[in-house]
Structures are given as structure tokens and as C-alpha cells.
Amino acid sequence: MTATATAPDRTAPHPPQSHRGRGWWLITGTAVALVLVCVVAAGAGQLAVPPGEVAGSILRRVDTGLEWLLGAVGLHVDLPLDRITGPTHPQGDAALWQVRFPRIALAVLVGAALAVAGALMQGVFGNPLAEPAIIGVSPGAAVGASLAIVAGLDVLGSWTVPVAAFVAALGTTLLVYSLSRSKGRTESITLILTGVAVTAIASAVVAFNTFIASPTAREQIVFWQLGSLNGARWQAVAVVAPFVVVGVVVSLFLSRRLDLLALGDRSARHLGVNVERLRVLAIVVIALLVGAGVAFAGVIAFVGLVVPHLVRLVAGPGHRLLLPASALGGALLLTVADLVARTAVPFADLPLGMLTSIVGGPFFLWLMRRMRSSHGGWA
Amino acid sequence: MHRPVARPARVLAAAVAMLALVACGGQPQDPPTAAQSPGTTPATTAPGEPVIACGDPIEGFAVTHDADGEPIPERTSPTEDVTLLTEPTTAVVADDGVDPVGTAPQPQLPVTVESCDGEVVEVTDTSRILAVDLYGTLAEIVFSLGLGDSVVGRDTSTGFPEAEHLPVVTPGAHDLNAEAILELNPSVVLTDASIGPTEVQLQLRDAGIPVIFFDDARSLDTIPTHIRAVAGALGVPDAGEQLVERTYAEITAALDAAPAAEEAPAIAFLYLRGGMVQLLGGPGSGADSLIRAIGARDVGTEAGLERPFTQISAETIISVHPDVLLLMSAGLDSVNGPEGLSLVPGLAQTEAVQDGRVVDMDDAVLLSFGPRTGRVVAALAEAVYE
Numbered sequence: 077m078t079a080t081a082t083a084p085d086r087t088a089p090h091p092p093q094s095h096r097g098r099g100w101w102l103i104t105g106t107a108v109a110l111v112l113v114c115v116v117a118a119g120a121g122q123l124a125v126p127p128g129e130v131a132g133s134i135l136r137r138v139d140t141g142l143e144w145l146l147g148a149v150g151l152h153v154d155l156p157l158d159r160i161t162g163p164t165h166p167q168g169d170a171a172l173w174q175v176r177f178p179r180i181a182l183a184v185l186v187g188a189a190l191a192v193a194g195a196l197m198q199g200v201f202g203n204p205l206a207e208p209a210i211i212g213v214s215p216g217a218a219v220g221a222s223l224a225i226v227a228g229l230d231v232l233g234s235w236t237v238p239v240a241a242f243v244a245a246l247g248t249t250l251l252v253y254s255l256s257r258s259k260g261r262t263e264s265i266t267l268i269l270t271g272v273a274v275t276a277i278a279s280a281v282v283a284f285n286t287f288i289a290s291p292t293a294r295e296q297i298v299f300w301q302l303g304s305l306n307g308a309r310w311q312a313v314a315v316v317a318p319f320v321v322v323g324v325v326v327s328l329f330l331s332r333r334l335d336l337l338a339l340g341d342r343s344a345r346h347l348g349v350n351v352e353r354l355r356v357l358a359i360v361v362i363a364l365l366v367g368a369g370v371a372f373a374g375v376i377a378f379v380g381l382v383v384p385h386l387v388r389l390v391a392g393p394g395h396r397l398l399l400p401a402s403a404l405g406g407a408l409l410l411t412v413a414d415l416v417a418r419t420a421v422p423f424a425d426l427p428l429g430m431l432t433s434i435v436g437g438p439f440f441l442w443l444m445r446r447m448r449s450s451h452g453g454w455a
Numbered sequence: 456m457h458r459p460v461a462r463p464a465r466v467l468a469a470a471v472a473m474l475a476l477v478a479c480g481g482q483p484q485d486p487p488t489a490a491q492s493p494g495t496t497p498a499t500t501a502p503g504e505p506v507i508a509c510g511d512p513i514e515g516f517a518v519t520h521d522a523d524g525e526p527i528p529e530r531t532s533p534t535e536d537v538t539l540l541t542e543p544t545t546a547v548v549a550d551d552g553v554d555p556v557g558t559a560p561q562p563q564l565p566v567t568v569e570s571c572d573g574e575v576v577e578v579t580d581t582s583r584i585l586a587v588d589l590y591g592t593l594a595e596i597v598f599s600l601g602l603g604d605s606v607v608g609r610d611t612s613t614g615f616p617e618a619e620h621l622p623v624v625t626p627g628a629h630d631l632n633a634e635a636i637l638e639l640n641p642s643v644v645l646t647d648a649s650i651g652p653t654e655v656q657l658q659l660r661d662a663g664i665p666v667i668f669f670d671d672a673r674s675l676d677t678i679p680t681h682i683r684a685v686a687g688a689l690g691v692p693d694a695g696e697q698l699v700e701r702t703y704a705e706i707t708a709a710l711d712a713a714p715a716a717e718e719a720p721a722i723a724f725l726y727l728r729g730g731m732v733q734l735l736g737g738p739g740s741g742a743d744s745l746i747r748a749i750g751a752r753d754v755g756t757e758a759g760l761e762r763p764f765t766q767i768s769a770e771t772i773i774s775v776h777p778d779v780l781l782l783m784s785a786g787l788d789s790v791n792g793p794e795g796l797s798l799v800p801g802l803a804q805t806e807a808v809q810d811g812r813v814v815d816m817d818d819a820v821l822l823s824f825g826p827r828t829g830r831v832v833a834a835l836a837e838a839v840y841e
Contacts, residue, residue, distance in 0.1 A: 307654025
């Protein structure tokens with residue numbers, strides 16, 4: 077990583093400069109990697125479109141947009157950008173703009189949402205295992221989705237299941253939170269244990285819905301729980317984007333207080349942090365982020381656990397770095413996973429949650445073993 | 456810590472600006488193949504009204520009523536006694552292939568269709584057809600109409616020889632992949648709600664391809680409606696009527712061959728997967744319609760079940776006393792064949808299993824309720840009665 081000119085002093089703690097330097101590299105590096113992966117993902121899919129034609133398709137749109145803008149201010153110019161040929165396949169343009177690009181956009185948004193939600197949870201509850209599934213948000217969303225699928229509800233057309241999932245996610249989070257309050261305080265352990273209990277109830281309800289479902293509905297429920305971005309449309313991106321952007325931005329404002337919270341509840345209070353309000357705000361943000369994440373994609377576990385830990389191992393626990401780096405890292409992870417999911421097997425679309433877990437789990441184990449020997453524990 | 460955040464922020468701002476420009480670019484330059492304005496000569500026999508994809512089923516089709524909903528005289532039952540099978544039998548459809556009702560009928564286009572989801576769709580080109588649903592019914596109808604040469608892909612349930620060479624668009628999990636379908640560049644897509652995800656079907660519509668949703672109910676009563684709807688949507692209504700008449704004739708002929716028992720046997724339709732999953736078919740399972748068609752009684756419906764399939768306990772299957780068990784072949788394989796049935800608790804204690812009165816049939820054929828249903832009924836009757 078960054079080389080220091082002076083020999084390291086073994087008795088002094090890590091100087092903040094080295095972490096800050098690493099953090100800078102991490103964020104830029106992840107951002108660049110994300111852009112690269114998006115470019116590769118834009119060119120890869122089951123409908124083969126050569127990279128030149130992908131670029132051509134994008135440039136034609138930019139050309140039209142620029143010409144329109146210039147026309148609006150009175151300059152009528154014919155820009156040469158549209159000379160580049162677009163996709164030759166008759167459905168190539170549609171495949172790019174109606175199928176592939178919204179899917180990549182949704183992968184970026186959902187990945188960022190889940191990773192930031194996980195990082196927030198670990199900070200707020202001081203528990204490295206905290207994940208949206210633990211306080212019951214993911215299982216709660218599954219209850220909403222499975223009810224909508226089994227009841228065959230169609231009140232909002234194809235929006236019915238996502239809206240049900242989102243509302244259920246919010247409801248479950250607030251339920252868990254209110255159940256675990258006592259005397260105006262919420263202890264971490266109580267919250268997590270309540271979440272475990274609510275998860276058990278939610279799982280039972282989903283199991284019942286699976287039992288009474290017709291074979292088609294049962295398949296839908298099972299696949300919703302496995303997570304997939306198949307069928308992502310721009311409308312879904314438009315709905316998810318505001319939640320994710322607002323959630324991530326608000327979480328950035330919480331960074332300093334979360335750092336203080338890491339010193340312990342009492343110390344944080346003594347330093348002026350309103351712990352209860354911080355927890356409530358964080359939980360609302362978490363609920364929004366995870367709700368937006370699962371509504372259209374189903375349950376995608378593990379992103380909220382692995383990405384923040386990887387970031388901490390590289391750049392330390394400071395939330396100012398952790399939150400933006402987790403957002404970028406989560407987006408990167410999910411875009412890569414989705415790329416594999418939709419191109420690995422011809423004509424097929426693998427479940428996304430399965431991929432993130434199968435690859436992430438062993439990798440995480442390996443990383444833990446490696447870091448434990450050199451770092452001696454969690455930062 | 457402003458420095459590490461400033462640079463990515465600028466890059467992000469540039470990306471957002473680019474995105475906004477691109478969004479202003481709006482719709483793609485080249486319009487896709489279908490959905491042109493009708494400057495072509497209108498179809499000669501097409502009325503002003505759109506073809507309805509979701510028509511009403513004809514109750515009792517080929518059993519008590521004919522193809523136009525008129526009642527038919529009751530079948531005279533043969534007086535000979537009925538004997539049930541004595542050993543596990545596989546009901547095999549006589550001929551696996553599809554018999555087109557004519558050779559390459561000329562579609563009369565354009566056609567306006569009101570799809571089952573309410574959208575009005577215009578079909579202008581039927582040279583590249585994709586018909587996908589869970590049971591393979593739609594593809595079967597398209598091929599039976601004589602338009603098999605125009606089909607560009609198939610679903611997993613469509614296994615007849617004429618379609619084997621086509622790429623399978625729904626491997627394994629009945630989940631559609633939009634890009635792979637777009638690569639085939641279909642000019643019209645026939646589908647229904649039994650397959651999904653719905654968003655993918657809507658994405659195909661966004662790409663400019665006319666996508667028509669049909670009714671996903673499957674029973675004897677829906678056969679004429681489906682055939683007429685598909686034929687109308689593809690601009691060959693006359694071939695459709697021919698096919699309906701032929702299917703009606705085949706089913707009634709098969710029913711004539713099936714002896715009407717004085718004491719109709721009780722047949723239980725079971726969906727099996729290993730020893731744990733045991734779903735008993737009830738009203739609306741599809742098999743109930745077939746079972747009644749061969750003059751038998753559907754156990755699930757009589758027991759008062761309300762849903763098409765219900766997970767039952769081992770004791771339930773004993774208490775309903777089925778005379779014959781009807782299974783799908785894949786389900787029978789999942790318990791290792793007829794010998795394996797006698798190891799499954801509950802099933803092993805039924806007289807049907809002990810006396811070998813077990814009939815199995817290929818999944819793809821049994822519930823598809825397409826034009827080949829006559830052969831299915833004949834095969835079932837032949838297997839159940841001896």
C-alpha cells in the first residue's frame with residue numbers, strides 16, 4: 077500500500093495518515109473498478125452486441141440529447157456523433173436500453189443500498205454480525221411479497237409485489253424497534269434478540285404461504301427469496317433511486333456520531349451524542365435502504381455483511397470512509413454478480429442471492445483467517 | 456476529509472450530466488420491426504372489433520356441449536362391465552407428433568387483439584412467432600394450425616418432434632430471459648401468466664414486440680377458446696375453426712371408446728416429489744376435467760378440497776379410498792417407480808397401490824389441454840380400463 081519514509085514505531089498506535097491514505101486509494105480504486113465493470117457489463121449479455129456498437133448506441137443518444145439542448149437555445153447543429161453505427165441486430169438497441177442498462181442501474185443501486193445498510197447496522201448495534209436480515213427486515217419483506225403472490229393480488233399490476241415487500245419491510249423494522257424499547261432506551265442485544273424472534277415468526281408465515289400456494293405461486297415465492305434482478309425496468313430504477321440516494325446521503329451525515337458511538341453508549345452520551353435519536357434515525361434509514369433494495373430484487377443476503385467488513389479490513393472503521401466505500405463496494409459486487417447471473421448459462425438467469433452467498437462466503441472465511449493471523453481481531 | 460471525496464464527486468457529477476443528456480436523447484432512432492402504422496391493405500374478413508384473447512370457456516366442451524356451446528345428446532353407455540387395470544401402467548399417447556390441420560395457411564394481417572391484461576395490441580407480422588407458457592399449450596396450437604415453420608423458439612414443455620430443433624427459451628426454472636428472447640427477434644409473442652416474470656414479458660413489449668397474454672386456466676372447457684383466440688390473433692380464424700371441429704371430433708370419439716361405468720371409479724390425481732411432497736389434485740387442477748371426461752370421479756373434488764392442489768397427510772390419502780391413482784411420470788420416478796410407491800407411508804396402505812391400479816402419464820402431455828387432448832383422453836381411458 078502507501079510506503080512510509082520513516083521506520084514504523086512499534087509502540088505508537090497506527091498513525092491516522094496511513095489509514096486516510098489507504099481510504100483515499102480504496103474509494104478511488106473502487107469507483108474506477110465500478111465504472112469499468114459497468115462498461116464491461118454494458119457490453120456483455122445474451123444478445124451479443126460488440127463494444128463498438130454499444131458505444132455507438134450511447135453516442136447516438138448523447139448526440140440527440142445535445143442537439144436538442146443546443147436547439148433549445150437556438151443553435152441548430154448536426155453533430156457528427158451519430159455517424160457511428162449502432163447495433164446491427166434489429167432488437168439490439170431495445171436489448172441495451174430496455175433490458176440491460178436498467179438492470180445494471182438497479183444492480184448498482186441495490187448493491188449500494190444493501191452494503192450501506194449493513195455498515196450502518198454494524199455501527200449502530202456495535203455488533204459485527206449485524207445484517208438487515210437479523211433485525212427482521214428481509215424476512216419481513218418476504219412476508220409481504222409472499223402474501224401478495226399467494227393472494228394473487230393485482231391491484232397495482234406488476235407493482236403489487238414490490239410495494240407489498242417494501243411496506244412489509246418498513247412495518248417489520250418499526251415493529252422490532254418498538255418491541256425492543258424499554259424505559260425510553262433500546263439496548264443492542266435486546267434489539268437483535270427481538271429481531272431474531274420476529275424473523276422466526278416471519279419465516280413461519282412465509283412457510284405457511286408457501287404451503288397454501290399453487291405450484292406456480294410457490295415457485296414465485298421461492299425465487300423471490302433467492303433474489304434476482306431479471307426483469308428490471310426503468311420504472312423500477314426510478315422508484316428505487318430516490319430512496320437509495322436519500323438513504324446514503326443521510327447516512328453520511330451520521331458518520332461522526334456513529335464513530336463516537338463505537339466508544340460505547342455511555343461514553344457517547346457523555347460526548348454529547350443523543351444515542352436514542354441516533355438509533356431511531358439509523359433504523360429508519362436502514363429500513364428505507366433495505367426496503368428499496370429488496371422490493372424489486374428479492375432477498376439478496378450477504379452483501380451487507382461482507383462489503384463493510386472488507387472495507388474495514390483495508391481502511392479502518394471510520395464511518396466517513398466506511399459508508400461511501402461500502403456503497404461503491406456493494407454496487408461493484410452486485411454488478412459483477414449480476415453479470416455472471418445473466419450470462420453464465422445460455423438462456424438462463426441464475427438466482428442472484430445464491431451467487432453472492434456462494435462466492436462471498438468462502439472468500440470471507442479465507443479473508444478472516446488471513447487477517448486474524450496478521451491483525452489479531454476486528455478493528 | 457474533503458480530498459478523498461472531492462475527486463469521486465466530480466467524476467460522479469460528470470457521469471450524472473452525461474446521464475441527463477442521454478435521457479434527453481429519448482427513444483431509439485430506428486423503430487423496431489413490428490407495430491408500424493397500417494398503410495397495408497386491411498384484412499378482408501377482419502371485423503372492426505379486436506380479437507379477444509381471454510374468451511369465456513365453453514362449459515362441458517365435448518362432454519355435454521359442442522364447440523358452439525349447444526348441448527349434445529347424452530352418450531349411450533355400453534352395457535358391458537368395466538374392469539379396472541391390474542398392474543401399474545403408463546398411459547402413452549398414440550402419436551407423439553403434431554398433426555397440422557392444413558399446410559401453411561395465409562395469415563390475414565394486420566390483426567388487433569385485446570390481450571388478457573387489457574392492452575390492445577396490433578399484430579402485423581407473423582413470420583417469427585414465439586409461443587411460451589408453462590404447459591406448452593400455445594405452441595401446440597400454433598403448430599397444429601400449420602404455422603410451425605414460423606416458430607423461432609420453444610418452452611420446456613413443448614417436446615414434440617416437430618419442435619425439437621428449436622432453442623429452449625425457459626431452461627429449468629420456467630423463468631424467461633429477456634435478452635435471449637430478443638436475440639431470436641420474434642415478431643409476435645404469445646404467452647400467459649403461468650410463466651414469468653411478468654416484467655420480462657413487459658420488457659419485450661417495451662422493445663416494440665406485440666406481446667399477447669392469453670388465459671392461463673387449463674381444462675377441457677378452455678380448449679376451444681384458446682384455439683380460437685390464438686388463431687384469431689395470428690390472422691387464421693378459419694384454420695382455427697377447423698382445428699376446433701377436429702379436436703371436438705377426436706375427444707368425442709375417445710369418449711365413445713371409454714366405457715361409462717355404472718359405478719364410476721374414484722381416481723386420485725397426485726403430484727409427488729419424493730416421499731414428502733404429496734399434493735392431491737382438487738377442483739381446477741386440470742386432471743379433474745380429464746378424470747370426469749373418462750367417466751370417473753375425481754377424489755379431490757368429492758372430498759371437498761377447495762384449491763387445485765393441496766398438500767395432504769399420509770392418513771388423508773388412505774381415508775379417501777381411491778380406486779385408481781393417477782400420477783405424473785416424473786412424480787413416479789421421484790419415488791423410484793411403482794415399487795417405490797409401496798414404501799411411501801400412506802400410499803402403501805391404499806388398495807390402489809396394493810392391487811397395482813396406478814396410472815402414470817408424461818407431465819408435458821397430461822395437463823396441456825391443447826389440440827391433442829383427444830389422444831390424451833384416449834390414452835388415459837385405455838390405461839385405466841381394460
